[in-house]
Amino acid sequence: MKLLRKRLKRRGSHQTGEIAVMPESADDLWHLRHVIEPGDVVYSTTYRRVEGAADKIRPDKTEKRRVRLGIRVDGVEFHKFSHRLRVKGVIETGPEAGSYHTFNIEPEIELSIIKSRWKAHQLERLREAERAANRAPIIILTIEACEAVAGIARQYGVDELFSIRYSSGKASGSDSTMKEFFNDVLNQLHQAYYSNACEALIIAGPGFIKSDFYAFIRAKSPELHRRAVVEQASSTGIPGFLEVLKRGAVARLRAVERLSREVKLLEELMAEISREEGGLAVYGEEAVRKAMQYGAIERLLVCDDMLMAESSDRIEELLRGVERMGGNIVVFSTEFEPGKRLKALGGIAALLRFKLQ
Numbered sequence: 001m002k003l004l005r006k007r008l009k010r011r012g013s014h015q016t017g018e019i020a021v022m023p024e025s026a027d028d029l030w031h032l033r034h035v036i037e038p039g040d041v042v043y044s045t046t047y048r049r050v051e052g053a054a055d056k057i058r059p060d061k062t063e064k065r066r067v068r069l070g071i072r073v074d075g076v077e078f079h080k081f082s083h084r085l086r087v088k089g090v091i092e093t094g095p096e097a098g099s100y101h102t103f104n105i106e107p108e109i110e111l112s113i114i115k116s117r118w119k120a121h122q123l124e125r126l127r128e129a130e131r132a133a134n135r136a137p138i139i140i141l142t143i144e145a146c147e148a149v150a151g152i153a154r155q156y157g158v159d160e161l162f163s164i165r166y167s168s169g170k171a172s173g174s175d176s177t178m179k180e181f182f183n184d185v186l187n188q189l190h191q192a193y194y195s196n197a198c199e200a201l202i203i204a205g206p207g208f209i210k211s212d213f214y215a216f217i218r219a220k221s222p223e224l225h226r227r228a229v230v231e232q233a234s235s236t237g238i239p240g241f242l243e244v245l246k247r248g249a250v251a252r253l254r255a256v257e258r259l260s261r262e263v264k265l266l267e268e269l270m271a272e273i274s275r276e277e278g279g280l281a282v283y284g285e286e287a288v289r290k291a292m293q294y295g296a297i298e299r300l301l302v303c304d305d306m307l308m309a310e311s312s313d314r315i316e317e318l319l320r321g322v323e324r325m326g327g328n329i330v331v332f333s334t335e336f337e338p339g340k341r342l343k344a345l346g347g348i349a350a351l352l353r354f355k356l357q
Contacts, residue, residue, distance in 0.1 A: 001028040001129035004110060008118065019126065020112040027155040029085040029105065030335070031129040033078035034304050035122045036113055037312075042087050043070045043112040044103050048095065069094035071101055080159065080335070083107065119316060120323065121307065121331055128258070129155075136199035138250055139192060141185070142233055142240030143205045143213055148185045149237040152196055153250050155258055157336025158241045161192045182216045193224060204233035204244050242337055265301060265330060266338040269349055282356070283349035289318055296352045297327040303347040305334050315348070322350075 005020035023029050036042060047064040070093030077086040085105040091097050105111055115122075132155060140158060141150045147165045151158040164184050166177075193201065201224060203210050210230055218225040231249045233240040244250065245263040272279030280298075282291050291297050300322045306315050319329055327350075332339035342349060 001031065001126065001132075003126065003130050005112070011117075015118045015123075016116050017118070018112055018114045019118075020110065021126065022108065022110045023085075023105065024107050026080060026083045026107070027132065028107065028129050029083065030078055030080065030154075030156040030333075031125050032085055032105070032111075033076055034307065034331070035125055036073060036076050036087060037308065038074050038076075039116070040073045041070050041092060041114040042073055042089070042103065043068065043093070043114075044087075044105065044109065045069075046101070046103055048101065067094055069101060069103075071103065080156070087111075119307075121319065121329060125331070137196055138200045138202060139189070139196070139198050140202045140204065140241055140244050140250070141189060141213075142236035142244075143185065143203065144207060144209050144236055147236050148181075149240070150189060150192060151241055152192070152198070153241075153245075153259065156333040157259065157339075158238070158245075160237075162188045163237070164188065178212075179216075182213055183220075185213065186217060186220055190221065190224070199227070201228040202231055202244055202249050203228055204231040204240055204249075205236060206232075206234050238337060259333075259336065261330070262332050262336070262338040265299065265351070266332075266341055269301060269342075269351060272351065278355065280352040280355060281349065282352065284346040285315075285318070285348055288348050288350050291350050291352060291356060292318060292321045292325065292327075294356060295325040296354055296356055297322050297325065297350045298353045299351040300327055300329045301332060301342055301349045301351070302329065303332050303334050303339055303343045305343070306347040307331065318348075 001024060002022040004022055005018065008015040008017040023032060045066060045068045048067050049064050069091055071087070071089035072092050073087055073089040075088040079086065083106060087103040087105060089101065091099050091101050103111070138153045139150055139161070140153055141148060147163070149163040150161045152161055166181055203214055214228060214230050217228065229249070231244055231247060233243040235243070242263060245260045246267060248260055250260050269281050272281035273283065282288055288300070300319065302315065306312070322329060332342050334340060334343055
């Protein structure tokens with residue numbers, strides 16, 4: 001994320017004003033999905049139909065012209081597969097004021113966001129996106145004898161790139177069959193790796209197949225081999241991705257530390273919850289609010305969609321209370337498994353400094 005301009009003023013306990021940015025990736029668009037909210041004014045350059053009044057033969061003819069508009073937001077949608085952010089609202093500044101318009105924000109499109117109140121977690125999210133701007137993505141390939149599943153590690157989760165499955169009879173056949181399987185995987189991997197301008201490759205899985213494939217690419221693709229590391233995982237697909245993240249392999253390669261942290265924090269939370277006499281953890285809004293009142297919260301874990309819901313003002317008040325008590329706040333992405341598991345616990349939980357009676 002490129003930060004182009006910041007014009008903020010402090011009013012009491014919060015800041016108000018404009019921040020202009022240019023997203024550079026799908027990760028940046030995802031961050032903006034959780035920054036822009038109904039009531040904000042967003043400015044961007046777009047194309048809009050205007051009447052061609054000078055056309056005497058076809059007076060109803062219209063054409064699209066490039067214009068700069070400011071809209072009052074009433075809805076935001078992130079489309080991760082098309083790498084697009086749709087920002088909807090009513091035009092306040094520009095041609096046809098009062099009409100409805102939708103910005104289709106993609107990487108490299110500038111936009112300006114004006115808020116009457118910038119929330120602390122929104123400013124931190126923009127800082128995080130700016131810090132991550134120079135980090136290339138990493139591919140995680142999970143592989144065993146019958147199956148290979150690859151995903152790209154992003155800040156909001158791991159997007160599956162491709163999967164290749166052979167029947168168990170075919171995969172356990174001759175050496176030539178295994179070479180065919182490896183070749184299929186490598187061809188898909190090459191395309192995914194270079195089209196996404198990736199930084200590194202993690203090869204993970206149970207048994208010896210991962211090591212055999214690592215040796216295979218050393219002979220077939222030395223450049224890719226130099227950027228690859230091997231990690232242990234007991235399964236393929238999403239469970240394998242989670243295991244790789246939990247082991248810190250991605251964090252060790254200096255990318256998407258946020259996601260690795262979410263996996264580890266969720267595991268710590270579940271371990272504390274499962275203790276027989278109750279550990280240093282609570283979940284659900286009521287229990288978390290009680291812990292906040294006692295100043296017991298060390299880390300507050302909250303789902304991103306809790307900050308966009310109708311109850312967001314109440315949640316924001318709780319977050320400010322935790323910050324005043326010296327607690328840390330971690331916002332989980334519900335695009336990925338740790339965030340989904342946290343959402344099943346009520347969307348909010350806390351790791352505590354001490355037990356509550």
